[in-house]
Amino acid sequence: MVKAKRIVYNAETGEIHEEEFEFMPDEAEVILHTIDISQLIEKVNNVENKLNELIAEKKETSTLQS
Amino acid sequence: MNEELIRKIVREELDKILKQGIKIGENTITITGTQIDMGGGSIINLGSPVMITRVAYLNVGSDSTEVTITGLNHERLLVMGHFHNANASSTVSYRVFVNDDTTSTNYYAQILEVTGTTVSASNANDSVFARAEPLGRAPFMIYIARPLGRIASNRYIKLICFNTYNNGANLTTRITSIVRQVDEDVNITSLTFQCSKSGALSSGSRIRVFDVT
Numbered sequence: 001m002v003k004a005k006r007i008v009y010n011a012e013t014g015e016i017h018e019e020e021f022e023f024m025p026d027e028a029e030v031i032l033h034t035i036d037i038s039q040l041i042e043k044v045n046n047v048e049n050k051l052n053e054l055i056a057e058k059k060e061t062s063t064l065q066s
Numbered sequence: 067m068n069e070e071l072i073r074k075i076v077r078e079e080l081d082k083i084l085k086q087g088i089k090i091g092e093n094t095i096t097i098t099g100t101q102i103d104m105g106g107g108s109i110i111n112l113g114s115p116v117m118i119t120r121v122a123y124l125n126v127g128s129d130s131t132e133v134t135i136t137g138l139n140h141e142r143l144l145v146m147g148h149f150h151n152a153n154a155s156s157t158v159s160y161r162v163f164v165n166d167d168t169t170s171t172n173y174y175a176q177i178l179e180v181t182g183t184t185v186s187a188s189n190a191n192d193s194v195f196a197r198a199e200p201l202g203r204a205p206f207m208i209y210i211a212r213p214l215g216r217i218a219s220n221r222y223i224k225l226i227c228f229n230t231y232n233n234g235a236n237l238t239t240r241i242t243s244i245v246r247q248v249d250e251d252v253n254i255t256s257l258t259f260q261c262s263k264s265g266a267l268s269s270g271s272r273i274r275v276f277d278v279t
Contacts, residue, residue, distance in 0.1 A: 004131035004264045011122035011275065012137030023131050026159060026262035038183040 118144065122275035126150075129265040134258045135275060143254055144276040145208040149261070151198035152268035157231070160196040160267070162208065163258040164223050164246055170194075173246050181238045194262075195242045196229035203270070204231040209278075212253050222247050223254065 004023035009016045087096035093105040100112040121143075122135050129152055151158050161170055173193035179186040198204035206229040213221040225244040232238045257275065261267040 002264050005128070006132040006134060007124070007126060007130050008134045008136060009122065009124050010137040011135055016124075018128075018130075021132065023264060025264060034184060034186045036184050 117277075117279040119277045119279070120274060121277050122273070124273045126267060126269055126271040126273075129268045131264050131267055132258060132260045133267055133271075133273065134256060135273070136256045138255050138257065138275070139253050140277045141212045141253055142278040143208075143210045143257075144278050145210065145257065145273065146206070146276070147273040148203050148205040148271065149196060149198045149259075149266075150203050150268040150270040151200060151261075151266045153263055153266045154200050156263055156266075157197055157199050158266040159194045159262040160198070160206075161193045161260045161262075162195050162225065162227070162244065163193060163260065164210065164225075165248070165252065165255050166258075167246065168258055168260070173244055176243045178241045179238060180240075181232070181236060193244050193246075195225070195227040195240075195244060197231045197238075197240065198266070199232050202231060202233075204229060210254055210257075213248055213251050218249070221249070221251065223252075 001022045001024055003020055006019050006021050007016065008019065084097065087094040089095075095105065096103045102110040102112070104110065121138065121140070124133060124135065126133060149160055163170075163173075170192045173191070175190045175192050175194060177186075177188045177190065177194070179188075195208065196204060196206045206227065208225055208227045210223065210225045213223055222245040225242075227240075227242040227244065229240040229242070230238060231240070259267060259273065
């Protein structure tokens with residue numbers, strides 16, 4: 001705990017004063033989930049390309065069999 | 067004749083003049099309630115206009131850790147301002163507390179942060195709503211509403227917060243929703259802003275509070 005300064009302002013009366021209080025500084029904020037949209041787009045594009053390749057292969061196989 | 071009597075007479079005379087309408091060229095403009103009749107069939111009806119009134123303005127005069135605004139009693143508030151972080155090495159976070167409840171775990175926050183193409187989401191049992199980069203000035207805006215739910219299990223003070231910090235390619239947009247469950251149907255009576263590092267709610271920070279009717 002550290003000693004810190006608080007400003008108190010009363011909106012009704014306009015009165016303002018300072019006081020001291022005990023304060024516990026924070027740890028860094030934890031971000032739970034992060035998505036990089038540019039990477040996501042790249043991954044989706046890769047999956048789409050793979051699917052197109054598979055579909056093309058499938059069509060080729062079907063044509064050869066018939 | 068005292069000042070009060072003079073004011074009364076002036077008010078009455080002005081009232082008489084306004085009731086006769088304002089003559090501009092051939093047109094007479096009359097104002098009745100929220101309706102403005104401009105003559106020739108042109109009528110503007112203002113209905114129920116939104117009234118925004120400033121109820122508090124604070125220019126933080128010295129490096130502080132917490133600022134409390136008391137003497138409020140409002141159903142809906144709009145808070146606008148910016149935090150100055152005089153700390154040269156750390157990005158700091160800022161919390162908002164309502165109605166003297168400064169226990170951060172009594173609040174829940176849903177946070178969405180965007181920097182470049184990176185989108186981050188988090189949920190915290192906390193009331194952090196803004197951040198400011200080292201030596202930065204970070205603007206913020208909050209809309210606060212008294213409990214909207216009328217049943218005890220759904221009685222929450224809700225806040226919608228916007229903030230931006232960092233600059234250039236690291237410019238960050240932050241949107242946060244915050245709730246605080248309350249036992250009674252209460253107005254907003256006080257607001258407290260607290261930073262995560264001692265003295266980082268620094269001199270030059272400004273907070274403006276508006277009542278929204």
